[in-house]
Amino acid sequence: MPEKPELDFPRPLTTVDVVIFAIRSNALQVLLVQRPRAETEPFPGAWALPGGFVDVAGDRDLEACAARKLKDKTGVVSPYLEQLGSWGSATRDPRGWSATHAYFALLPEQAAGGALAADAQWFAVEGEKVRPNLAFDHAEILQAAVQRLRSKVEYTSLPAYLMPPEFTLPELQRTYEIVLDRPLEKSAFRTRMLAADLIEPVARMRKGPNRPAQLYRLKKARAPVFFARTFNPPG
Amino acid sequence: MPEKPELDFPRPLTTVDVVIFAIRSNALQVLLVQRPRAETEPFPGAWALPGGFVDVAGDRDLEACAARKLKDKTGVVSPYLEQLGSWGSATRDPRGWSATHAYFALLPEQAAGGALAADAQWFAVEGEKVRPNLAFDHAEILQAAVQRLRSKVEYTSLPAYLMPPEFTLPELQRTYEIVLDRPLEKSAFRTRMLAADLIEPVARMRKGPNRPAQLYRLKKARAPVFFARTFNPPG
DNA sequence: TAAGTTAGTTGGACTGTACAACTAAGTATG
DNA sequence: CATACTTAGTTGTACAGTCCAACTAACTTA
Numbered sequence: 394m395p396e397k398p399e400l401d402f403p404r405p406l407t408t409v410d411v412v413i414f415a416i417r418s419n420a421l422q423v424l425l426v427q428r429p430r431a432e433t434e435p436f437p438g439a440w441a442l443p444g445g446f447v448d449v450a451g452d453r454d455l456e457a458c459a460a461r462k463l464k465d466k467t468g469v470v471s472p473y474l475e476q477l478g479s480w481g482s483a484t485r486d487p488r489g490w491s492a493t494h495a496y497f498a499l500l501p502e503q504a505a506g507g508a509l510a511a512d513a514q515w516f517a518v519e520g521e522k523v524r525p526n527l528a529f530d531h532a533e534i535l536q537a538a539v540q541r542l543r544s545k546v547e548y549t550s551l552p553a554y555l556m557p558p559e560f561t562l563p564e565l566q567r568t569y570e571i572v573l574d575r576p577l578e579k580s581a582f583r584t585r586m587l588a589a590d591l592i593e594p595v596a597r598m599r600k601g602p603n604r605p606a607q608l609y610r611l612k613k614a615r616a617p618v619f620f621a622r623t624f625n626p627p628g
Numbered sequence: 629m630p631e632k633p634e635l636d637f638p639r640p641l642t643t644v645d646v647v648i649f650a651i652r653s654n655a656l657q658v659l660l661v662q663r664p665r666a667e668t669e670p671f672p673g674a675w676a677l678p679g680g681f682v683d684v685a686g687d688r689d690l691e692a693c694a695a696r697k698l699k700d701k702t703g704v705v706s707p708y709l710e711q712l713g714s715w716g717s718a719t720r721d722p723r724g725w726s727a728t729h730a731y732f733a734l735l736p737e738q739a740a741g742g743a744l745a746a747d748a749q750w751f752a753v754e755g756e757k758v759r760p761n762l763a764f765d766h767a768e769i770l771q772a773a774v775q776r777l778r779s780k781v782e783y784t785s786l787p788a789y790l791m792p793p794e795f796t797l798p799e800l801q802r803t804y805e806i807v808l809d810r811p812l813e814k815s816a817f818r819t820r821m822l823a824a825d826l827i828e829p830v831a832r833m834r835k836g837p838n839r840p841a842q843l844y845r846l847k848k849a850r851a852p853v854f855f856a857r858t859f860n861p862p863g
Numbered sequence: 864t865a866a867g868t869t870a871g872t873t874g875g876a877c878t879g880t881a882c883a884a885c886t887a888a889g890t891a892t893g
Numbered sequence: 894c895a896t897a898c899t900t901a902g903t904t905g906t907a908c909a910g911t912c913c914a915a916c917t918a919a920c921t922t923a
Binding site for chain 1: 637638640641642681682683684685687688690711713714715716717724727729783
């Protein structure tokens with residue numbers, strides 16, 4: 394196969410990493426995997442974001458590669474998956490110049506409870522931090538993912554992707570509150586959600602520890618909604 | 629140099645492309661470069677986004693690589709530069725599996741008039757389209773950049789980076805209107821801009837074809853401001 | 864000197880949020 | 894079985910920001 398001279402440049406390593414979020418036990422959690430303990434590996438035994446090298450033969454494109462890694466670790470096939478950004482430098486991987494394409498995924502709670510890979514484990518995200526020290530620059534990537542999630546939750550309907558197929562308005566509000574880590578106004582939340590034309594009521598009601606509550610579901614084929622204002626402006 | 633087996637994977641080509649915007653002649657314009665006409669090159673003679681391979685020896689990280697390519701083509705050293713996203717697939721480059729890290733830059737008009745590279749030229753962006761057929765998937769990347777710019781202009785102070793150091797409020801509003809391609813309300817624009825605590829008045833006034841107009845400048849160390857509402861909601 | 868242009872202000876109608884009080888319908892407890 | 898508790902959802906008032914239009918002020922041009 395003839396190659397042009399310029400293609401003889403040394404090429405950076407190319408990886409894809411996925412920040413996988415779910416609400417579990419009333420907290421925002423992220424899925425991490427433990428790196429192999431072999432000393433030939435970088436960061437042996439450390440926790441890291443799920444990810445790895447692009448398979449030039451098998452991966453059609455970057456998003457397919459991210460979806461593959463997500464499925465490998467969780468069994469989930471098509472959740473919300475969004476590109477987060479890319480990180481590349483000469484120093485982030487001890488094996489050489491490397492660039493990673495980072496994605497973030499949102500899973501409903503019950504999907505997050507499924508068939509986890511053996512090396513994978515959920516960790517709570519608290520105040521943009523996570524307990525273990527992460528391999529590579531994954532702490533920075535994770536922090537960017539949490540910031541992006543929090544920021545988009547302010548003005549979009551993203552948290553709906555963290556919900557089961559049917560949910561009540563207060564449940565949706567609680568999800569917003571967990572991600573944002575602050576309480577929201579009940580009536581303003583209701584007004585905005587209903588005005589957004591994002592969810593629709595289903596016939597059934599949920600019997601809770603109170604009166605029956607109206608169940609809603611996401612309207613089909615509805616992209617994330619952009620809200621005009623932030624909730625509870627500071628002050 | 630000992631390498632682990634997994635590093636023998638074929639690596640994707642890694643490039644960085646920069647979408648460079650400026651307001652010129654009261655229109656949003658983007659800088660394109662013409663690809664070499666040699667038949668050994670992909671897309672010979674076609675217009676493309678400024679960009680190219682990451683220099684593993686010379687580029688510290690992706691952003692430095694983007695800044696280098698920007699400086700090569702425009703001479704501008706440190707404008708607003710933001711990561712846009714990455715595009716990677718087996719088919720986007722005829723030479724093989726490739727991934728590009730795309731950035732977008734905003735230049736003030738006078739900086740955009742500077743020392744252009746010989747193969748570079750400004751093109752007007754009209755309705756998210758640009759005249760020439762672009763090489764690779766650069767039309768898609770450019771479209772994403774325009775969308776991102778328009779969208780962020782709705783709710784941030786980004787257009788300030790397209791302004792000269794000192795400007796009047798109506799001039800700033802005109803820049804918003806050019807990017808958004810629709811008129812904005814004068815009094816609402818003024819209220820929002822001043823409330824955003826983003827710009828500060830300078831002592832001098834500008835003598836225009838009317839009375840002296842107050843000059844403003846960007847407050848230092850001020851990140852893009854997030855506005856609560858969109859301008860002129862549809863309808 | 865008169866007409867035109869543009870910067871900036873003012874006021875009324877309207878919309879959506881913050882906050883708090885309220886009603887209604889279930890559950891838990893004695 | 895009666896009472897208290899909990900939570901879903903509503904209502905009302907105050908307030909802030911936008912939309913729209915009319916207005917004033919200061920300069921330019923004919």
